[in-house]
Amino acid sequence: MKWLLCGALACASSLVLAQADQTTLRDLEGKSPRKLNKEEITQLLTGAKMSRVSATGSRHFWTNEPGGAFVISSDNMGPGVPERYRGRPSSQAGKWHISDDGRYCVLIEWKAIPTEEWCRFVLQTSDGYYAVRSDSVGTERAHKLEISK
DSSP: OHHHHHHHHHHHHHHHHHHHTOOBHHHHGGGOOEEOOHHHHHHHHTTOEEEEEOTTSOEEEEEOOTTSEEEEEEOOOSTTSOTTTTTOOEEEEEEEEEOTTSOEEEEEOOSSSOOEEEEEEEEEETTEEEEESOSSOTTOBOEEEEEEO
């Protein structure tokens, strides 16, 4: 019974932590968010070193090469990573481009998990950059991106 209670508490605290990481557009309102236009995002992201925490909780790192390619590396340490892959770093080639409407688009054909393909607007805030599907819905999820040159 004691172990069962400890397991339930660990599960509950993991859920709370996962929910705390669900940043939305509404959460960014006090950080002066500004959507970057196509020229700004192209200049910012070409040659940029990027990192993020994925939906599984793993840390991903890559550099946007000028020709539209990158190699993304994952630490595979997130709680959502299948046990057989957890803690086994991996890398995969990917492609990126900026769409006509100014969205950062990514394609990664992962070996062990489904292909990742998305386009997001990039918002600059007082504490960094976020990728969002839409810049007008308060509950829209905002994904933190670390960007440096």
